[in-house]
Amino acid sequence: MRNIRVLTTNEPWINDRPVEIVERKGTGHPDSLCDGIAERISLDYSHWCQRHTGQILHHNFDKVQLVAGAAHITYGGGTLLQPIRIQIAGRGTATTPSGQPIPLAMIAIGAAKAHLRRTMRHLDPDQHCLIDCFAGQGAAQLVQTVTEVTANDTSYGTAHWPLSRLENSVLEVTRFLNEDLRDQCPIGEDVKVMGARVDGEVTLTCAVPLLASLIRNRAQYEEHRLAIQQAIQAHAAALLTRPVHVFVNMADDENQDSPDSVYLTLTGTSGECGDDGAVGRGNRVSGLITPFRPVSLEAAAGKNPVSHVGKLYNVLALQAAKAIVEALPRVRQAQVTLLSQIGRPLDQPQVALAVLHPIGATLATADSSAAAAILNDWLADPGRVQTLIINQAVTLF
Amino acid sequence: MRNIRVLTTNEPWINDRPVEIVERKGTGHPDSLCDGIAERISLDYSHWCQRHTGQILHHNFDKVQLVAGAAHITYGGGTLLQPIRIQIAGRGTATTPSGQPIPLAMIAIGAAKAHLRRTMRHLDPDQHCLIDCFAGQGAAQLVQTVTEVTANDTSYGTAHWPLSRLENSVLEVTRFLNEDLRDQCPIGEDVKVMGARVDGEVTLTCAVPLLASLIRNRAQYEEHRLAIQQAIQAHAAALLTRPVHVFVNMADDENQDSPDSVYLTLTGTSGECGDDGAVGRGNRVSGLITPFRPVSLEAAAGKNPVSHVGKLYNVLALQAAKAIVEALPRVRQAQVTLLSQIGRPLDQPQVALAVLHPIGATLATADSSAAAAILNDWLADPGRVQTLIINQAVTLF
C-alpha cells in the first residue's frame, strides 16, 4: 500500500571515486553547540510534557543562535570581555490541556545550560554565557497536528549506509579529539576536521583550539600543536591503513609571536570571540557533512520527535538503510529517501525510495523485495523512531 | 599549476532517474528573509567600506535569526500581537584603518529594513518588526585575512549546470507566485514549492499564504485557493509539457471554518506568527534545495565576498559549470567542486574538480582540456566572482 520504490545503481562505489570531501564540526563548534542545545530543549520539554500530561505537546526548537562574545587572550590566560549570547527561538505549547502553565522559558534555558555543562569543560554557562529564550506559541493551525501524527510539513529525509572509509575516519578523528586527546593535551572542544581524498591521497585539515591558560608562550604552543598533529596522524593512519597528510591550525601566522596569531581560547570554543553559530548549519544526522552524498537541509535537532518529518524521516532513513545493509549481504550500500506531504499520515510518505548498490552487477529480486519489506516495516511504526530519539539512542548532528 | 581534475561520469542523466525531489522557499519565507537580510547587510557594509576607505573590510554577517511574532488572525483582518524579532549576529570591522568609527549596527539595521521593504508588500519593518544588531568584532586572527585574499576557512563550494526539468519548473513556479500571481491574487510572499517526480509523474506541493485583510470568509478563501491551484497547474504544465499534480495549502482543515484552520496571514509571511527563520537553512546558490545533487551546507548569504571561500567557491563553481556547458556542446552537464584550505591563496584550491556528463559514451580529451582551462581561468581571477557578487549579478539563495 505504501509508495515504496527500490532501485539499484551501478555508479562507482564511493571508495572508488577519485575525489571525496567529508567534514565534521566537533561538539564545541558554535554550530554544534546550537544543535546540541536545540535538541536538549526538545528532549527536556518532551520529558516535562510526558511527566505532567502523559503526552508530548507540539513544539519545534530548531532555531537557536549563538552570538560570539569578546575575549582578550594572552599567553597564560586572558579575560572574557563580553558574554556569549545564546538566543533561543522556536515554538512550544505554553499551557497543558488542563490549563496548567508550562515553564517553557525556564525549561529551555535550563536545557541550554545542561548541554553546555555536559559538553564543555572550560565553559561555564552561568559565568560565560547570557542565555535568553524568545520562544513563543506556534501558529494555531500547526499546533494541533502533533497529536494526529500527520506530517507537519512537506519535507523529506535521506541517508546512506555504510559510511565510506574517509567518512569513518573523519568521524573517528573528531571523536578522538573531543574525547581522548583533550585528556592528554590542553585543547578545547571546538575542533573541526575537513577530510579530502584525491585518488588515494588523504588530507585532514584540522582546527584545534588550545587553552590559553595552559600555554605560556609561542614555543609551547608550537610544541603542543606538533604533538596534536602527530597524534592525529598516527590515529588516522591506523584507521585508513594508508599515509595521511594532517594539517593543524593552518590559519596561524608563522611570522608573528602574539597570542592573536595562533588559535588560543579561554573556554575551548571560538564562540567566545568572533564565531557565531546556528542550528542546522553543521553536521547531518550521520554526524558528517558530505557534499557528494544526497542530504537533507532540514535541521533535525530541536524539532519535535512526534510529527516533524524533517527530523523523523532523516532518522528513519538512516535506520532503514542500516537495517537493509545488515540484513542483505549482497547490498554494499543503501541510500534511503522519504518524502512527506503536509497533512498526510506520517506512515504514508508521498514516496519512499531505496537506492541499493549491489555487490556485483545486479541485485536479486528477492533482495529488492526484502529491502522493500524492511523499509515498509520501519515506516509502519514511526513510534519506533520516536522512541529512539526520545531515548537519545541516535545521534542527530 | 593548480590542482584541477576533470572527470567524466556515466551515471544516469538526472532527467532519466526514476525519482527526483526539488524544493524552493519563496522570497517571503522566514529562512529566505534571513538570507536576504544577511546578504543585504554584507552588500551595504561593503559599499560603505568602499566609499569611505576604498576597500572592503573583513566581515561575515551570515547569522541572522528571525523570531516569529504573534498575530490574532480573523477573516477580513487581524492584529499583530507581538512584533517579528530579527536578531542580527555576525562579525564586522568596527573602525576604518584611519581610526574612523564604522556605524556597523546602523548599517545592519538599515539593510535589514531595506531588504524587507523591497521584498514584502504587506510587511512594514518599522511597524511590524523589531530589528536588533548583536554583531561584534571578529577574532583578531581572522580580521587580517581579508586583505590578503587567502582563504579564511577550510571549506568547499560545489554546483551543477544545467538545471533539470523539475528544478527549472520549481524555480519558475516559485518566481511565478512571487512575482506574477501576487498581482492577481491576494497572496503573500512566503510561498514554498516542493516538487517530486516519480518516474514521469510530477507533483508540486505548494504553500501559499492568503492575505487575511482581503478574505472575507472560508468560501472566498476556497475560491482563491482553487484559482491559485489552477494557475499553478496551467503554468507548470506548460513548462514541463506533461501533466502535473498541484496541491495548495494541504495543512488546511477541511472540516473547520475558523481562520485558524486555513493559511491566512496579515503580512504575507508565516514569520508573523509561529515560523522562525535563519540564514543558510533554505535555498542554495542555485536557488534550490536539491537532495540528490552534491551541495554545500555553507550559507553563501552574508559572508564577505572577498575572502570567504564558503561564498566565493559556491558562486565560482556555478559560474564555471555554466561556462563549461555553454562552451562545450558535447558536455551535457558539469558538476564543479572546489575545496580550499585555510590560509592558502584563494586561487590555489586544495583541489578543483569538474565532473562532466558527456553526450554519448565518452568525452574527447580536447573537451576535458578545454573544461580544465575554463575552470583554471575562473580560478585565476577570484576578483571576477567578487565583482559579480558585489554588483548583485548572481543569486545566492
Next chain:
Amino acid sequence: MRNIRVLTTNEPWINDRPVEIVERKGTGHPDSLCDGIAERISLDYSHWCQRHTGQILHHNFDKVQLVAGAAHITYGGGTLLQPIRIQIAGRGTATTPSGQPIPLAMIAIGAAKAHLRRTMRHLDPDQHCLIDCFAGQGAAQLVQTVTEVTANDTSYGTAHWPLSRLENSVLEVTRFLNEDLRDQCPIGEDVKVMGARVDGEVTLTCAVPLLASLIRNRAQYEEHRLAIQQAIQAHAAALLTRPVHVFVNMADDENQDSPDSVYLTLTGTSGECGDDGAVGRGNRVSGLITPFRPVSLEAAAGKNPVSHVGKLYNVLALQAAKAIVEALPRVRQAQVTLLSQIGRPLDQPQVALAVLHPIGATLATADSSAAAAILNDWLADPGRVQTLIINQAVTLF
C-alpha cells in the same frame, strides 16, 4: 467621615527664605522622554481598553529605561553608531474579559514612537531608536483591584500651590527653550535648567544642546551659545523683575576646539550618546524638582489612572491645593498631602492633610472649614481626577 486635617503654618514664605533651589528637565531630557513614553503608553492602553471593553483594565507602565546610543559627532553633522534603546517594562492585562488578546506590546511600542515624534524634531524613532517591550502580566493578586477602585498600594501624594517666583521662572524658561527658542536657534529639546536663589540673587545654569548639523565650527557654536544665553537672560529678567545670572553649557572646555569639547547633538538629546534615562527620576507632577518642598518619590507617569494612588493622589493633591488657594484669598499657599492604605477605597485615605499659609498671623476657622470642604469634595470623586488624566488636562512631569 474622611480623615481630613487642616493646619496652618507660620514658617517663612518661600519667597522670603534665603536659599531656594529649583530644577526642571526639559522635554527632550532622557528622564523626561521616559516619563513621556510611560504616560503615553498608559493613555493609549487605556483608550484601547475603553474602546474595546468599555473600561480601563489593570496596568502600570511606570518603568521605562532609555539606554543611550553612541554617536560620532562632528561640526556640520556626525553619525549615529548605536541606536538609542528604549526598554519598556511594566504590567498590563493581556486579555480582555471576553478572552480577546490585547496587543499590549504593539500598543506600547507605538505609543513610545508617537511620544518621540511629538516631542523631538530631529529624532526619528524608526531610524534612531530600538524600542522593545518587556511588559508582562501583573501579579494575580493586584490585577483585580483596578475594578474595585481601592488603593493598589500604600502610598501618598503631596503638592503645593502656588509656585514660588523662582519655580515659575524655571518652569517658564524651560518652556521658552523647548517651545520658542528652538524656532530661532539651532537647539535640541534636551535642555535642563537649574535655578538657585541665594537671598535676592538668582542664578540659572542651563544645559542647551546645539544641533551638530547646523554648526560649522567652534566660533559659530560660541556665537549661538552667547545668543542663547542672552535670550534666556532677557526672558528671565522680565519674569523675575530682577537681575539674573545665566550660565549656558558650563561643561564646555574653553581650551579646546574639538566637537567633543562642546555640547553638540545630532538628534537633540544627550540620549544619543552617553546619557541614560528612566521614569520617575525627573520632574514631579508640578513639572519641577523642588528639594525644599514636600514631594512624593512616586513616579506618576505610566501608572494606571484608575486605582494607582501614587498617581492619583499626587494629581489630586495639586488640584485641591489650587482650588483652596483660588477659593480662599486669605490663604497664601496650600500644601496638600494624602496617604492611602492598600486595599482601602480610594476616597478613604488614611489621612488627608492641608497645611495652609495664611496671609497674616492666623487663619479664620471658616477658611479652615472651607479648605476641608474643598479637599473633601475632591476626595469624594476620584473619577474627576481620572478624567483629567485621561484627557491629558494635567501635566504629570
Next chain:
Amino acid sequence: MRNIRVLTTNEPWINDRPVEIVERKGTGHPDSLCDGIAERISLDYSHWCQRHTGQILHHNFDKVQLVAGAAHITYGGGTLLQPIRIQIAGRGTATTPSGQPIPLAMIAIGAAKAHLRRTMRHLDPDQHCLIDCFAGQGAAQLVQTVTEVTANDTSYGTAHWPLSRLENSVLEVTRFLNEDLRDQCPIGEDVKVMGARVDGEVTLTCAVPLLASLIRNRAQYEEHRLAIQQAIQAHAAALLTRPVHVFVNMADDENQDSPDSVYLTLTGTSGECGDDGAVGRGNRVSGLITPFRPVSLEAAAGKNPVSHVGKLYNVLALQAAKAIVEALPRVRQAQVTLLSQIGRPLDQPQVALAVLHPIGATLATADSSAAAAILNDWLADPGRVQTLIINQAVTLF
C-alpha cells in the same frame, strides 16, 4: 572663601508636627535590588580600576531596570515561568589609559549576581534571573571630568540629622524584618514599611512576602501573618514607647482561599511576578523616603564616587549634618544642602547651606561659626567622602 551660609529656623520640631509620613523599602524590594546592584557595579568597577590602573575611571551605573518575571504560585511551592530580567544600563570607560580593554559587561553582570546572592536567601541569580548589560561608553565631553575632580553635573545634595522618632522606628522595623525576623518566620526580603503619625497615633502598614514553599494552606498563612504582625507590634512599641497600629499585607483578600489572594512568593521578592524595579525610585541616602523633609531626587547608587555631585553631595550633606549635631549640643537638628555647578571644582559649591534648629529660641553666633567651620572642613576634602563610599562605610539607599 567657600559660599557657606548658616541659618537658623524656628519651625516646629519634626516630632511636634501633627502629621508625619515615612517609608522604607526593604532590601529585597525591586527598587532596592536595583539600587543595590547599581552601587555594587560602581564599587566593583572602581576596585577593578584601582587595582589595574591606580585610579577610578569615569563611570555612572545609576540606571538598572528590573523587569518582573512570571511565576505560578501554589501553597507549598510553585514554578517560575519567566526569569526576572535585570537590564543594566549606564556608562563606563571601556579601555584603560594604557589601552587594555576593561571587561565592563562581565564586571557589571558579576556585581549584580554578587549583590543578589548577598541580599536574597531564596533567589539564585543564575537560576532565576537573566542579567544583561547594555552599558556603553559615555559622551567624550564627560569622560575627562572624573580626573579633574570638578562637578560633572549641575546638581545638589541635601540631608538632615538626626532622624525623627518615626523615621528611626521605620528604619529599625524594616531592619528587624530583613535581618532578624526572617530567621524566625518563613518570609522573604521584599518588605515595605509605611509609617504614618497623625498627632500621637502611629500606624505602620507593612508588606511582608511569605515563602510559598513553606506555607501549606491559607490557615497556616494566617497563622504566620498574625505572628509577624505581633512581632512587629512588640518591636515598634518598644522603640516608640507608645502604642502602634500595625497592619500586615492589607491587599490580602479575606474572602478567598486561593494562593493568588495572599502575598506569597517563591524567591522572596515580588520581582518574580508582577513588580518591576528601577534605581533611584526608592530610599534616599538616609535609607528612608520622607516627603516632609528636603530631599534630592538624584539616585546616589551607581554613580561614580569621584566626581558625581549627585552622589557625593548627598553623602557629604549627611556627614556634615551629623558632625554639626554631634559637635554642637545646642543644635537640635541640622539640614545641610549643597548645590554644585557643572565644571566647577567639587570643593567649591555654588552654595552650601546649613539650616540649624536651635534648642531654645536662638543660636549663639559661635555655634553658627562652628557649624560653618565643620561644613567647610568636609567640603575642603571631598576625598574623605569618596573613601567612605568606596569602603562601604555609608549607606546610600
